[in-house]
Each structure stands twice: as C-alpha cells, then as structure tokens.
Amino acid sequence: MDSESAAAPAARAPPFKQPFVIGVAGGTASGKTTVCNMIISQMHHERVVLVNQDSFYHSLSDEKLQKVHEYNFDHPELLLSCMEKLKLGREVSIPGYDFKSHRSTEAACKVNPSDVIILEGILVLHDPRVRDLMNMKIFVDTGLLWSLSLCHSYSRILIYDLRGGFNGIPLKEAGTFKVCLNKFVKPSFDEFILPSKKFADVIIPRGGDNDVAIDLIVQHIHTKLGQHDLCKIYANLFVITSTFQIRGMHTLIRDVRTTKHDFVFYADRLIRMVVEHGLGHLPFSEKQITTPTGSVYTGVVFHRRLCGVSIIRSGESMENALRACCKGIKIGKILIHGEGNSGRQLIYEKLPADISSRHVFLLDPVLASGNSAVKAITLLLSKGVAEANIIFLNLIAAPQGIHAVCKRFPKMKIVTSEIDASLDENARVIPGMGEFGDRYFGTD
Structure with missing residues (x-):
C-alpha cells in the first residue's frame, strides 16, 4: 500500500x-x-x-x-x-x-x-x-x-x-x-x-x-540553503543538495498535468540520484590499485553485503535504480496494509535469509505519517538487522514522518530529495505528488 x-x-x-x-x-x-x-x-x-x-x-x-x-x-x-x-x-x-x-x-x-x-x-x-x-x-x-x-x-x-x-x-x-x-x-x-x-x-x-x-x-x-531545519535536529537525516535540475524534476513529477511517460522518466532520474547518495553512506575501506599506466591509485571499496527491501507497491518503483547501481543485489518485499487512521498490519514479507548480516536499503518514495515505515523497520530489526545498517531512501518526506521515524530509530539513516510542508487531514503529503504508485504504474 x-x-x-x-x-x-x-x-x-x-x-x-x-x-x-x-x-x-x-x-x-x-x-x-x-x-x-x-x-x-x-x-x-x-x-x-x-x-x-x-x-x-x-x-x-x-x-x-x-x-x-x-x-x-x-x-x-x-x-x-x-x-x-x-x-x-x-x-x-x-x-x-x-x-x-x-x-x-x-x-x-x-x-x-x-x-x-x-x-x-x-x-x-x-x-x-x-x-x-x-x-x-x-x-x-x-x-x-x-x-x-x-x-x-x-x-x-x-x-x-x-x-x-x-x-x-x-x-x-x-x-x-x-x-x-x-x-x-x-x-x-x-x-x-x-x-x-x-x-x-x-x-x-x-x-x-x-x-x-x-x-x-x-x-x-x-x-x-541546503540544510533543512530538521537536519539540525536529527543527525541521521540527509537531504540531497538541491539544484535547479532537482527542482525542475520535482516540478514535473508534482504537476498534475504531467503524463505517465514523463512522470516515470523524471521520477526514475530522481530515484537514481537518491540511491547514489544513499550508497555514499555505506562503510568503506581504503584500497590501493594499479592503473593501466602503471601508477598507484589510492581509492576506496564499499561494503559488499547489501540488499534492498521495497515496501509494496510504490517502493518497487525504486528497485531498477538500485539494481543499476548495485549489480546482482538481492531485493526483498514487504506488504503493509493500513488499519484505520494510524494502524498498520503486515500482510506479506519475503526477505533474504541472511538479511541480518547485510546493510539494508529500505525503499519507499513517499514518507508521510511514518506508520508504514515504522512497521517495516520494526520487522527488519526482528530479523536481526542492526538499526545502524538500515538506510531508508525516499523522494519526499513530511515532517511528521521524519519525527516518527528518527525519534524511534536514531541510528538508522534517512536519505530524501525534498522535505515537504506537512500532512493534510487525510494524512496526505502537502504539496506532495499524489498517489505515487498509481501515477508510476499507470493504474489511477
């Protein structure tokens, strides 16, 4: 959901x-x-x-x-x-x-x-x-x-x-x-x-x-300019630096008149940027290699034991970008159904058997109230995943969702491309971008 x-x-x-x-x-x-x-x-x-x-x-x-x-x-x-x-x-x-x-x-x-x-x-x-x-x-x-x-x-x-x-x-x-x-x-x-x-x-x-x-x-x-006020409160919250390119893509995917084809194209571009920023938060170690010129180059290598977990259905839109950046990465699924205004019920989960030893990218393009995210993160923790090994990736986040997640899981990182103003009375992100899954998969 x-x-x-x-x-x-x-x-x-x-x-x-x-x-x-x-x-x-x-x-x-x-x-x-x-x-x-x-x-x-x-x-x-x-x-x-x-x-x-x-x-x-x-x-x-x-x-x-x-x-x-x-x-x-x-x-x-x-x-x-x-x-x-x-x-x-x-x-x-x-x-x-x-x-x-x-x-x-x-x-x-x-x-x-x-x-x-x-x-x-x-x-x-x-x-x-x-x-x-x-x-x-x-x-x-x-x-x-x-x-x-x-x-x-x-x-x-x-x-x-x-x-x-x-x-x-x-x-x-x-x-x-x-x-x-x-x-x-x-x-x-x-x-x-x-x-x-x-x-x-x-x-x-x-x-x-x-x-x-x-x-x-x-x-x-x-x-x-690049530091949102919430970033000063939560050290585990990261907003990618805004540019005219990013703002332009947000303008297109938020516009109600944007076609499905254009929505998918620009949403994919933004998702790729968020994924790449998230990869930068992985642990790494220095490594010296020899270049084709015979020179020595001191670089870094990142942690290789990774996996992605998408919150069905919108989170599945982020899987291709993650696969493009991490060849052969394993991806699990979590389906959570809403119960009333704030309740969440776990309907389905399929996760890698060795997920407890991996760094996990949790995928959901919109963080609204944070109830689904809290349910998903709690499940990952119950599977033995270290809280510090979870990186939550999304495109937009509401302050209410950020408060709900960051307060409860201070060791987990959130990476987003923009923080919106608030939620309306129906817990929809304002100004938001509408029903992301319907717009991305063409099912509205």
Whole structure:
C-alpha cells in the first residue's frame, strides 16, 4: 500500500521556504558592489536578487527641491517594509531613483521571491529592524585611512556632478567639494557607517580583492540553503543538495498535468540520484590499485553485503535504480496494509535469509505519517538487522514522518530529495505528488 493516497488539492499553496538574506555594508567605493557581484556569480543553482539601498532615497517635492542642499541623502532610509515582504516571499516593486532630479521614477522594478536576497548599501546595517531580517551581515572594509576614503568619495562626487551636482549643489561652484565632504559625507560616515561595522558577522578586508573571504562566504551560504531545519535536529537525516535540475524534476513529477511517460522518466532520474547518495553512506575501506599506466591509485571499496527491501507497491518503483547501481543485489518485499487512521498490519514479507548480516536499503518514495515505515523497520530489526545498517531512501518526506521515524530509530539513516510542508487531514503529503504508485504504474 502506498504511503500517500491522493493528489493534493489544487488550491493548496506550495510550502514556503524563507530566503537567505544578506546585508552588505561599507564605506563609499569600498567595493560592496564588487563583493555582491562575486557572490552572485558563484550562486549557480539559486535564485538571487540584489536590492540596492540607493533605490530608497528621499523623493523631494518641488518645495523641498528649493532647499535641496539642506537634505542629507546619505541618511538611513526605511527599507523595512520592502525587506519584510521579500522575507515573506511576496513580490515587491522597488522604485527607481533619479539622482539628477532627486525623485523616485515611475519605472519601478518588480522583484520576485528568491532563494537569496542581497541588500547592499552604505547604511544597511544601521537600522536594527532591518538587521534583524538578515541571516548574514557583511561589512566591506578597505582598511584605508579616512584621508584615502575621501579620495574614493571624491570619485563618487565627480560621477554625481555629471548628473547635475551632489545633493543639489552645483560642483562647479568654488568650495562646493569641501562643503559636501564636511557637511554630508564625513559626518554620515562617522555617525552611521563606521559604527555599524560592529554588527557585522563577517568583515572583508580589501573588498573584492579578497577571493578567500568570498569563497568562504559562498560555501557558508550553500551549506545553510541546503540544510533543512530538521537536519539540525536529527543527525541521521540527509537531504540531497538541491539544484535547479532537482527542482525542475520535482516540478514535473508534482504537476498534475504531467503524463505517465514523463512522470516515470523524471521520477526514475530522481530515484537514481537518491540511491547514489544513499550508497555514499555505506562503510568503506581504503584500497590501493594499479592503473593501466602503471601508477598507484589510492581509492576506496564499499561494503559488499547489501540488499534492498521495497515496501509494496510504490517502493518497487525504486528497485531498477538500485539494481543499476548495485549489480546482482538481492531485493526483498514487504506488504503493509493500513488499519484505520494510524494502524498498520503486515500482510506479506519475503526477505533474504541472511538479511541480518547485510546493510539494508529500505525503499519507499513517499514518507508521510511514518506508520508504514515504522512497521517495516520494526520487522527488519526482528530479523536481526542492526538499526545502524538500515538506510531508508525516499523522494519526499513530511515532517511528521521524519519525527516518527528518527525519534524511534536514531541510528538508522534517512536519505530524501525534498522535505515537504506537512500532512493534510487525510494524512496526505502537502504539496506532495499524489498517489505515487498509481501515477508510476499507470493504474489511477
């Protein structure tokens, strides 16, 4: 009997996974944008959006424009509303800003929910409410004295001069450069930017020239994105690293309009990936061999006494992938029938006679409530299989099933490709993929 019995309601919203929010601050021309672009260029499998603080500068009325030189455009702005919506996975419209007219433009940019949101600007670490939304806070520090920072600021001011002045002051007027530095740039740096450095989780010296720091940051982001919260609770739970390929295949097999042929094709691809990941958890020993060139290669050999056990019927869909990876592997069968809402009855079992001496791959593509899995694992233990020798392979798992299995069998490993949101009132995985066995074998 399958772990999941029906397609999820079409109106049910997909599970929401909060984006990883990064704040990148630092002085003017410190290399913030370069650091952001370097991070983005290495995030190959994630959706990344860059939000610039400059988009949220004050938009001045005609009356205020008459005294434009009185306004400090480097003063912290309220990004809170926009960032809160992005954090909740909602689409937002980010205004454009014309530095020449000192007004927001009508050409707003729509930003969709993403895996990673990078907020870049000189003051993004100043407001504690915005900081609280961040998963990582970075301060780009050039390590230069303020006198050199002024040179950087001077370059910035010259650029703004081409747009019509800096803070509304025509830079061709004598003494304007000194006024800008003393009235706006340096006070803002001292009051808002430099003190925010203490809130940073990571300080990057030399900005974009620090390749080592960028690589370490990207590795940390990849780790956090690939680690489900339940993996932090259960050391025996493993979720294969998500990529656009994996997400694309999940999109196809979950779609109610996908044909049986396509469902089987992409389900087989995902199953093969889960099986190969599961094989990586087998014990191994080092071995030296000689290559055809006469060279010595130090490799590994894995434990050879393996078998698979499929929970009929959906689990049988995973047998071909296991056979393709493990030539001649023995495969047993377990049939479990549901009794009411939570009961399970063992109907049939046929297992290798020497299963107690083997490592066992338990096969079931969907882990829902965990009742069938608990019944199957209990049977394996009664046959003498060591709990630590069981690796449970599936495509999707619900949190309820993970809790039920991992709490009861902490030494057994679970390998899955995605953790779904929850179960509905009928114990169906949400958003799920429907009745897996019927869709795979064409019996719906």
